[in-house]
Amino acid sequence: MKVKHFLSIQDLTAAEIKTVLKGAADLKKKQHSGMISEPLRGKTLAMIFSKPSTRTRVSFETGMTQLGGHAIYLGWNDLQLGRGETIADTARTLSRYVDVITARLFRHEDIVELARYSDVPVINALTDLHHPCQTLADLMTIQEHKGGLRGIKVAWVGDGNNVCNSLMLGCTLVGADISLACPGGYEPSQEITEKAKLNARKNGSKVEITHNPEEAVSEADVVYTDVFVSMGMEKEREARLKAFKGYQVNPQLLALAKRDVIFMHCLPAMRGIEVTDEVIDGSHSVVWDQAENRLHAQKSLLLWLLKRF
Numbered sequence: 001m002k003v004k005h006f007l008s009i010q011d012l013t014a015a016e017i018k019t020v021l022k023g024a025a026d027l028k029k030k031q032h033s034g035m036i037s038e039p040l041r042g043k044t045l046a047m048i049f050s051k052p053s054t055r056t057r058v059s060f061e062t063g064m065t066q067l068g069g070h071a072i073y074l075g076w077n078d079l080q081l082g083r084g085e086t087i088a089d090t091a092r093t094l095s096r097y098v099d100v101i102t103a104r105l106f107r108h109e110d111i112v113e114l115a116r117y118s119d120v121p122v123i124n125a126l127t128d129l130h131h132p133c134q135t136l137a138d139l140m141t142i143q144e145h146k147g148g149l150r151g152i153k154v155a156w157v158g159d160g161n162n163v164c165n166s167l168m169l170g171c172t173l174v175g176a177d178i179s180l181a182c183p184g185g186y187e188p189s190q191e192i193t194e195k196a197k198l199n200a201r202k203n204g205s206k207v208e209i210t211h212n213p214e215e216a217v218s219e220a221d222v223v224y225t226d227v228f229v230s231m232g233m234e235k236e237r238e239a240r241l242k243a244f245k246g247y248q249v250n251p252q253l254l255a256l257a258k259r260d261v262i263f264m265h266c267l268p269a270m271r272g273i274e275v276t277d278e279v280i281d282g283s284h285s286v287v288w289d290q291a292e293n294r295l296h297a298q299k300s301l302l303l304w305l306l307k308r309f
C-alpha cells in the first residue's frame with residue numbers, strides 16, 4: 001500500500017486540507033476543555049532536526065504526548081547521518097521502529113529522498129523550499145479569526161521564502177487571494193509561483209506579485225511577514241537587510257489594510273527588523289494563536305496520516 005507523506009501543502013487536496021482543519025478545531029476544543037484522548041497510544045514519532053526549532057519541535061513532541069504516543073528528538077549529528085550514513089538507509093532503518101517521521105532539513109531534495117525510502121509517513125518540518133505544517137496552522141488561524149478562507153485577501157510582505165511558498169500554495173488551494181510584495185531577486189520560487197497560479201485559476205482566487213508593500217497590503221484581511229534572513233542564510237545578512245529596506249511591517253503600513261486586518265508571523269520574529277513591537281504586540285496581532293495552532297493542526301495531521309479519521 002502506498003504511504004501518504006506530507007512534504008508540501010500541495011500533497012493535500014483542498015478537501016483534505018478542510019478535513020485536517022476540521023480535525024484540528026475539534027482537537028483544540030477537546031484540549032481546552034481538558035478532555036484526554038489517546039488514539040496514538042503505543043505509536044512513536046521520530047523527529048530529525050538539522051536546524052534549530054522552538055515551535056515545531058515542542059508542538060510535535062507535546063502533540064504526541066497528548067495523543068498518548070511518544071516522540072524521539074534526533075539531531076542530525078546525533079544520528080549516523082552526521083557520519084555519512086545515507087538518508088535512504090536511515091529511512092529504511094527508522095521505518096522498522098517508528099510509525100511516523102518528521103524532519104527539518106536544509107535541502108528539499110533530502111526530505112524527498114527520506115520519503116522515497118520510508119515505509120511510514122514523512123512530514124516536512126521545514127526545508128529551504130517549504131514549511132507546510134506552518135501553513136496548516138496559518139489557515140486554521142485565518143479561519144478562526146475571519147470565519148472562512150474563500151475570498152480572504154492575504155498580503156505577504158518580505159522574503160519569498162519557504163513559509164511564503166507554502167502559504168501561497170495553501171491560500172490558492174482553499175480559494176484565498178494572495179498578494180506578495182518582495183524586493184527584486186527575492187520573489188518566491190518560479191516553479192511554485194506557477195503552481196500557485198494554476199491553483200488560483202482552478203479555485204477562483206488570485207496571486208499578485210509586486211515590489212510595492214503599500215500596494216500588496218491595500219485592503220488586505222491578513223498581513224503576514226517573516227524574517228528577512230532565514231536559517232542557513234546568515235552569510236547574506238548584510239545584503240538582505242539592505243534589499244529589504246522599506247519592507248518592514250509597521251503601524252503606517254498596517255493602516256493601509258482593512259480596519260479589522262490581522263497580523264501574522266510564523267515566528268521567530270526579529271523585532272525592529274521585519275516588524276515593529278507596536279505591530280507584533282498590537283491589537284491586530286494573532287501571532288500567539290498562530291503559534292498555538294501549530295499544536296492542534298499537527299495533532300490532526302498525525303491522526304489523518306495514521307488513518308485515525
Ligand code: CP
Binds near residue numbers: 052053054056266268
Ligand atoms: N515557525 C516555526 O517553525 O518556528 P520554529 O522554528 O521555532 O519551529
Ligand code: NVA
Binds near residue numbers: 226229231
Ligand atoms: N523562513 C524561516 C522560517 C522559520 C520558522 C527560516 O527558514 O528560517
